[in-house]
Amino acid sequence: MQAINLAEKLATFGECWQPRTVGQFNGHDLMVVKVKGEFVWHKHDETDDFFFVLEGKVTIQMREGNVALGPGEIFVVPKGVEHCPFAEEEAHLLLIEPQGTPNTGNKATAEPRRVI
Amino acid sequence: MQAINLAEKLATFGECWQPRTVGQFNGHDLMVVKVKGEFVWHKHDETDDFFFVLEGKVTIQMREGNVALGPGEIFVVPKGVEHCPFAEEEAHLLLIEPQGTPNTGNKATAEPRRVI
Numbered sequence: 294m295q296a297i298n299l300a301e302k303l304a305t306f307g308e309c310w311q312p313r314t315v316g317q318f319n320g321h322d323l324m325v326v327k328v329k330g331e332f333v334w335h336k337h338d339e340t341d342d343f344f345f346v347l348e349g350k351v352t353i354q355m356r357e358g359n360v361a362l363g364p365g366e367i368f369v370v371p372k373g374v375e376h377c378p379f380a381e382e383e384a385h386l387l388l389i390e391p392q393g394t395p396n397t398g399n400k401a402t403a404e405p406r407r408v409i
Numbered sequence: 410m411q412a413i414n415l416a417e418k419l420a421t422f423g424e425c426w427q428p429r430t431v432g433q434f435n436g437h438d439l440m441v442v443k444v445k446g447e448f449v450w451h452k453h454d455e456t457d458d459f460f461f462v463l464e465g466k467v468t469i470q471m472r473e474g475n476v477a478l479g480p481g482e483i484f485v486v487p488k489g490v491e492h493c494p495f496a497e498e499e500a501h502l503l504l505i506e507p508q509g510t511p512n513t514g515n516k517a518t519a520e521p522r523r524v525i
Contacts, residue, residue: 296476297483318485318505319437319457341435345503347481360412365463367413369434387461389505391435 299325299347303385305409312388312396314408322406324388334377335398340391342370349384353377415441415463419501421525428504428512430524438522440504450493451514456507458486465500469493 302315302325310332312324328351344353346362353360353368354377360368370376390396395403418431418441426448428440444467460469462478469476469484470493476484486492506512511519 299481365415
């Protein structure tokens, strides 16, 4: 049992939009991810989507309006709500999702689960 | 729908060991808390216990050994494991627990749910 240092985990990879699982909590994966540019519009019908900005700025685009996030800010996209994250410059996030949740909302296009 | 700024939430209160609920996620409360000194030894039989240090240093004491945490570090106490958080100086944490989880592991001694 040891601490999970998020900066150390983030330093081990460079690719954007490829979440790494760094721990587990109540059936959820704790993940770090680097993002830059625009992701894809998607939704999760069965789960809320937790975003916590560790570094940089991220905009969660939604059909009803956008939410801008900076370091130390959290946003939870309610289940069923279409969204598309966007970052003009590289940003780093903590994500929490139930294990097995496809990051694109679609198992066919989702990134694989990568544990580090 | 708006961002949850943890520093702004933490600035609204001063008491230690009194978590404030700042959001919800998949049946869990997202909480911020200020801590200083030693809490009580306790465990949660049905839920893991998520600690993320935002500021300061916290030691999660357990019967099998301690885990020291600084800013940007996470530790998940597995369900059923006795633990007692300790902070020599004031520290600030993000906690995530299923709604209704008593912070002391005991409804009779738990802090009430305070939403801000």
